[in-house]
Each structure stands twice: as C-alpha cells, then as structure tokens.
Ligand SMILES: NC(=O)N[C@@H](O)C(=O)O
C-alpha cells in the first residue's frame with residue numbers, strides 16, 4: 001500500500017507529539033536582544049523510575065520510496081529527535097488501535113524542524129533523507145526495555161506527497 005508524505009505541522013502532529021521549531025515570534029528575547037527563546041516546546045515524559053538522557057544518533061540516509069515494514073513505541077517515555085543539520089527527515093507515526101497501530105501517516109519535516117514523540121506513540125525509526133544523519137535524541141534512560149515493535153503483514157511504500 002502507498003503512503004504519501006505530508007508536510008509536518010504542529011496541528012497535524014499534535015496527537016502524536018510536538019514540533020520543535022522557531023516559528024513566528026519568540027516567546028522571549030534574551031541575550032541583550034540577540035537571541036529569541038522559543039520556550040518549553042515539548043511534552044517531555046520519562047515516567048517513574050527513569051530519567052532524561054541526551055544521546056546522539058548517527059543514522060544511515062534513506063530515500064523515497066521508502067519501504068515501511070515496522071513501527072515501534074516506547075511505553076515508558078517520550079522521545080525527541082533534533083536534527084544536527086538543516087535537512088528534512090521522514091516522520092512516520094500511527095494512532096493506537098486497540099494495542100496495534102492504526103493507519104500510519106508519513107510527515108516530511110521542513111529544514112529546522114525537530115520532533116518530540118509522546119510516550120507510547122507508534123512511530124517509524126529515525127529516517128533521515130539527506131545531510132549527515134546526526135540527531136540529538138532526548139529520551140528515557142531506565143532499566144526497562146521501553147520498546148515494543150510491530151511488523152506489518154505487508155509493507156507500505158512511502159512516497160512523495
Ligand atoms: N531504538 C532506538 O533507540 N531508536 C528508535 O527508538 C527510533 O525511534 O529510532
């Protein structure tokens with residue numbers, strides 16, 4: 001089945017997570033007027049028994065059409081991806097439908113956008129499409145596996161919208 005990409009917007013993504021971007025006017029101007037602070041953009045959640053971790057991911061570049069075989073989720077915490085270069089990446093998410101993913105959606109980020117996935121949100125793994133594949137990742141550090149995978153019976157082909 002073909003899945004068409006759509007542009008990432010905060011409104012469209014709200015039920016899955018947050019869009020991290022410098023959009024519109026900053027919430028606060030700091031540093032003697034030389035810096036805008038876009039404040040507190042993400043609903044971070046590391047649950048009981050966990051703590052926030054900041055890691056760097058170096059992911060292999062993919063290309064469209066992209067073969068989507070699996071989505072995963074982290075039942076114990078949120079996961080944020082902040083690109084370390086201004087290149088687009090693919091963000092695949094799906095609603096939960098009774099413990100399995102519902103119809104997936106494929107978002108294409110604009111340069112400068114990052115994302116924060118809410119706890120237990122079905123998502124595709126990190127999928128850069130260009131650039132150096134480097135991302136800062138803020139997610140839960142804890143003792144639990146914090147990972148559930150779902151392999152589709154038939155893969156999707158993710159194609160440009
Ligand atoms: N497994 C892992 O650390 N990465 C995934 O969670 C991912 O979303 O890319």
Ligand code: NI
Pocket residue numbers: 072074079123125
């Ligand atoms: Ni993940």
